[in-house]
């Protein structure tokens with residue numbers, strides 16, 4: 459099977475039939491699969507727990523304190539650990555994954571994300587293309603591609619989540635063509651010298667028809683500014699840098715001034731921002747840097763297309779790109795400058 463769908467646990471109907479997603483959640487799931495063009499019979503559907511949590515259907519019924527936890531597994535939610543006696547279900551899930559060897563796994567809800575990615579907080583990671591957590595990959599024999607999304611039961615409670623899950627299922631369908639986790643390739647220059655800025659201006663900025671620009675701020679200061687002339691290349695110019703003398707990235711005021719002059723020059727080019735009203739105003743008000751050629755705004759464009767959806771950069775990335783969630787990047791990646 460190319461696509462595997464992993465839910466949380468059985469409800470009443472599922473327990474009766476001994477099959478996953480045959481009750482209300484299954485009905486909602488079927489409707490979404492139909493829209494995306496995924497044939498349910500061509501997927502493999504299972505749960506983290508092939509049992510109904512008792513006495514109520516709530517997964518918390520399977521949890522206890524840290525002393526009862528399955529060794530090595532994090533809390534499912536704050537202070538609640540899945541009890542050791544249910545560890546066999548995780549083993550069974552992993553056996554199913556190994557046997558079916560899918561190209562992509564859709565993790566429905568926080569419990570499936572916990573089992574495969576060892577993380578909680580589905581909102582921050584949904585829609586991303588993640589790899590199974592390294593401990594999980596070790597048990598499975600390879601890294602599997604996982605697309606986490608909201609659980610169909612959450613869609614039943616909050617219908618506005620439905621187009622988001624449909625988007626995520628569509629991404630999973632596209633990703634099911636191959637088993638490898640392929641990331642967009644790009645080079646990002648960080649911690650540049652003044653010579654790097656000149657080189658970047660000559661090689662990348664001058665030939666570009668437009669630049670994507672984003673500022674980061676702390677209080678009334680800009681901490682760094684990113685410029686991207688293309689999807690493959692970007693540069694970050696830092697200013698505020700903790701650990702540097704006076705928290706200034708640049709060692710003397712002349713160097714800092716020169717760096718600002720690059721910013722000033724590059725901001726004259728046609729530019730694209732995310733919620734640029736904030737950035738452009740900040741640049742002008744705090745630094746006297748004008749941005750006369752802002753031609754597009756990702757947040758406003760998205761809002762025009764999908765006015766009912768979230769507008770944050772993380773959400774946009776989950777919808778429009780193949781990036782990993784920022785949450786995983788920060789935790790797992792050490793950024794190093796090469797060359």
Ligand code: URA
Nearest residue numbers: 465466467478479483
């Ligand atoms: N919810 C799940 O997570 N799985 C099912 O099989 C049914 C409802």
